[in-house]
Amino acid sequence: MTDTDRRSGCPINLTLEVVGDKWSLLVIRDMMFGNRRHFRELLTKSEERISSNILADRLKTLLERGIVTRDDDPSHKQKGIYSLTEQGIELLPILAQMSAWGYKYLPVSEELGIRARLLSEGGPKMWAEFMDELRETHLGVKQRKKAGPSAGERLQAAYEKVVARKKK
Amino acid sequence: MTDTDRRSGCPINLTLEVVGDKWSLLVIRDMMFGNRRHFRELLTKSEERISSNILADRLKTLLERGIVTRDDDPSHKQKGIYSLTEQGIELLPILAQMSAWGYKYLPVSEELGIRARLLSEGGPKMWAEFMDELRETHLGVKQRKKAGPSAGERLQAAYEKVVARKKK
DNA sequence: GCAACCAGTTGTATTATGCAATCGGTATAA
DNA sequence: TTATACCGATTGCATAATACAACTGGTTGC
Numbered sequence: 001m002t003d004t005d006r007r008s009g010c011p012i013n014l015t016l017e018v019v020g021d022k023w024s025l026l027v028i029r030d031m032m033f034g035n036r037r038h039f040r041e042l043l044t045k046s047e048e049r050i051s052s053n054i055l056a057d058r059l060k061t062l063l064e065r066g067i068v069t070r071d072d073d074p075s076h077k078q079k080g081i082y083s084l085t086e087q088g089i090e091l092l093p094i095l096a097q098m099s100a101w102g103y104k105y106l107p108v109s110e111e112l113g114i115r116a117r118l119l120s121e122g123g124p125k126m127w128a129e130f131m132d133e134l135r136e137t138h139l140g141v142k143q144r145k146k147a148g149p150s151a152g153e154r155l156q157a158a159y160e161k162v163v164a165r166k167k168k
Numbered sequence: 169m170t171d172t173d174r175r176s177g178c179p180i181n182l183t184l185e186v187v188g189d190k191w192s193l194l195v196i197r198d199m200m201f202g203n204r205r206h207f208r209e210l211l212t213k214s215e216e217r218i219s220s221n222i223l224a225d226r227l228k229t230l231l232e233r234g235i236v237t238r239d240d241d242p243s244h245k246q247k248g249i250y251s252l253t254e255q256g257i258e259l260l261p262i263l264a265q266m267s268a269w270g271y272k273y274l275p276v277s278e279e280l281g282i283r284a285r286l287l288s289e290g291g292p293k294m295w296a297e298f299m300d301e302l303r304e305t306h307l308g309v310k311q312r313k314k315a316g317p318s319a320g321e322r323l324q325a326a327y328e329k330v331v332a333r334k335k336k
Numbered sequence: 337g338c339a340a341c342c343a344g345t346t347g348t349a350t351t352a353t354g355c356a357a358t359c360g361g362t363a364t365a366a
Numbered sequence: 367t368t369a370t371a372c373c374g375a376t377t378g379c380a381t382a383a384t385a386c387a388a389c390t391g392g393t394t395g396c
Contacts, residue, residue: 007215007216007217008215008216008277008280009215009275009276009277009280009281010197010215010216010270010276010277010280011266011267011268011269011270011271011274011276011280011281011284012193012194012197012263012266012267012270013194013215013216013270014270014274014275014276015266015267015269015270015274016190016193016194016266018274020188020190020193021188021190021352021353022184022188022189022352022353023353025180025184025188026180026181026184029178029180038373038374039373039374039375040372040373040374043374047175047176047177047178047181048175048176048178048181049175050354051353051354051355051356052355052374052375052376053353053354053355053375053376053377054352054353054354055375056374056375056376057352057353076362076363076372076373077361077362077363077373078361078362078363078372078373078374078375079362079373079374080373080374087269087273090269090272090273091269093265093268093269094262094265094266094269095180096265097261097262097264097265098179098180098183098184098262099179099180099183100179100261101179101183101255101258101259101261101262102178102179102180102181102182102183103179104258105255105258106179106182106183106186107177107182108177108178108179108182109176109177109178112176112177112178112179113177113179116179124292189383189384190383190384191384206342206343207342207343207344208341208342208343211343211344219384219385219386219387220343220344220345221344221345221346221384221385221386222383222384222385223344224343224344224345225383225384244341244342244393244394245342245392245393245394246341246342246343246344246392246393246394247342247343247393248343337396338395338396339394339395339396340393340394340395340396341392341393341394341395342391342392342393342394343390343391343392343393344389344390344391344392345388345389345390345391346387346388346389346390347386347387347388347389348385348386348387349384349385349386350383350384350385350386351382351383351384351385352381352382352383352384353380353381353382353383354379354380354381354382355378355379355380355381356377356378356379357376357377357378358375358376358377358378359374359375359376359377360373360374360375360376361372361373361374362371362372362373362374363370363371363372363373364369364370364371364372365368365369365370365371366367366368366369366370
């Protein structure tokens with residue numbers, strides 16, 4: 001984002017200029033909720049079938065804007081590991097609110113809706129817990145271990161339960 | 169949105185397909201925080217100078233998707249009054265979170281940042297109060313009158329105070 | 337009657353996105 | 367060693383979204 005294409009100094013507008021395109025927030029969603037960290041994972045394991053050129057471009061832009069970082073994967077010379085930055089992690093409340101709104105008003109599929117429901121019911125407290133978990137996996141910040149399954153684990157377990165039930 | 173261009177049943181994706189373009193949320197922002205209700209107001213009184221054809225298209229789309237409604241203005245045969253629906257009003261938490269994130273991480277202008285700060289500090293309680301106020305102005309739902317200035321009035325007063333100070 | 341205002345529309349240029357094929361390089365297993 | 371699958375992209379081309387300026391037909395107030 002240069003000064004020339006900045007439309008205004010409004011915080012909502014500025015946020016939209018960073019993540020307001022059709023794909024950025026979906027890539028971030030997959031990194032957060034699906035723990036996709038490699039190019040190939042983001043490319044093939046998302047519901048929406050993003051094109052490789054779009055994904056490459058979005059990752060580059062998100063890198064430039066400080067939403068994600070990229071490190072070499074020691075296990076494979078070509079692989080890179082993408083991580084969310086603190087700023088990227090703090091996009092979670094936006095995604096959570098979008099998720100809640102979509103769940104309430106749009107034809108959400110059952111298996112993808114369950115996460116939206118849990119996240120909405122959990123509220124800001126659960127979001128904070130999940131963000132702490134993301135700080136651990138993406139930033140390497142050690143957290144105090146809490147009792148029971150983590151927020152991410154609870155979301156994942158609920159999702160898998162619905163998938164298993166629907167399969168029958 | 170037809171079935172064919174629906175990318176997935178994910179609530180975040182579905183929400184993005186409704187308001188995930190470059191302009192929709194800015195139009196909704198102006199209706200909420202700037203009380204812009206007519207085409208001409210939305211066209212000329214926004215910071216970002218939307219084009220008239222884009223605005224016309226966005227309003228049409230938002231109408232179709234049930235985010236806004238349009239009524240004739242009794243004071244002028246050509247004027248229409250656009251109002252937010254309940255679904256539109258409930259986009260406020262998304263805007264509030266975007267506002268908070270932008271305020272924290274992007275070069276927000278002082279006069280536009282003050283609203284972001286108040287909205288963020290006010291939290292979900294203030295958002296609920298503001299949404300009630302929007303229900304009154306946009307849906308005609310009578311609310312119990314509370315003591316002191318309303319949430320919208322407080323935001324507006326803070327904004328005007330900064331503008332007045334910067335003018336000197 | 338006329339200027340200012342009103343909600344859009346039209347035409348055209350530019351930019352973003354979408355899709356399929358492909359690239360040079362890397363790991364893996366026979 | 368060679369074949370195969372995988373890896374992160376890149377290229378070329380088609381279509382869709384956005385941007386900008388000019389304009390339309392109608393309304394309002396003086």
